[in-house]
Amino acid sequence: MAGSVSPVGEFLGDIDWAMPARTLEPKSLACLSQMGRLAEMVAPAERRAVELLASCADVLHWGQTYTAADFGQHFLDNYGWVELFGTRGHYMNEKVAAGFLVLGPGIEYPDHHHVAEEVYIPLTGGTEWRMGDTPFRERRGGEVIHHASNMNHAMHTGSEPLLALYLWRGGPLAAKSTVTGTVTDGRG
Numbered sequence: 001m002a003g004s005v006s007p008v009g010e011f012l013g014d015i016d017w018a019m020p021a022r023t024l025e026p027k028s029l030a031c032l033s034q035m036g037r038l039a040e041m042v043a044p045a046e047r048r049a050v051e052l053l054a055s056c057a058d059v060l061h062w063g064q065t066y067t068a069a070d071f072g073q074h075f076l077d078n079y080g081w082v083e084l085f086g087t088r089g090h091y092m093n094e095k096v097a098a099g100f101l102v103l104g105p106g107i108e109y110p111d112h113h114h115v116a117e118e119v120y121i122p123l124t125g126g127t128e129w130r131m132g133d134t135p136f137r138e139r140r141g142g143e144v145i146h147h148a149s150n151m152n153h154a155m156h157t158g159s160e161p162l163l164a165l166y167l168w169r170g171g172p173l174a175a176k177s178t179v180t181g182t183v184t185d186g187r188g
């Protein structure tokens with residue numbers, strides 16, 4: 001019956017794990033300075049995986065969808081993602097994309113949406129999330145956050161950085177989000 005499978009289960013069921021590798025040049029970003037703290041923050045069950053991510057961060061191809069014209073240089077210095085697999089990631093997959101998002105402390109990622117359906121699993125707590133017009137609320141590490149296609153969502157980090165696993169499917173997997181919010185804290 002529809003609804004009996006979790007969003008994560010639906011995404012996993014869509015993934016063909018026989019993915020060819022894609023050769024990507026290493027590309028570093030300023031936000032990687034957060035990796036050490038992030039590895040300290042995650043739950044013990046995820047610590048090994050995050051330490052592995054931190055140890056190979058220098059050889060991964062980190063990306064940014066936005067420019068300084070969107071949210072300002074401070075945001076860019078504290079934001080980045082790496083696509084592990086997808087239409088542009090380290091392994092090729094045309095149907096599902098997955099990777100990690102990093103945000104530094106004190107960052108406002110304004111309301112945005114995209115056609116692709118999305119699951120976020122924050123691995124660190126302390127960040128406030130919202131979807132649609134709901135109030136911001138703090139999400140713990142390990143929670144599953146499901147954004148339906150074109151559902152607006154936004155995040156505010158607090159005094160600590162954010163590391164989140166993301167999954168996208170059902171839309172253009174390399175699309176830039178449509179931004180409807182603005183940075184309001186004066187740093188943008």
Ligand SMILES: [Fe+2]
Nearest residue numbers: 114118147153
């Ligand atoms: Fe999103």
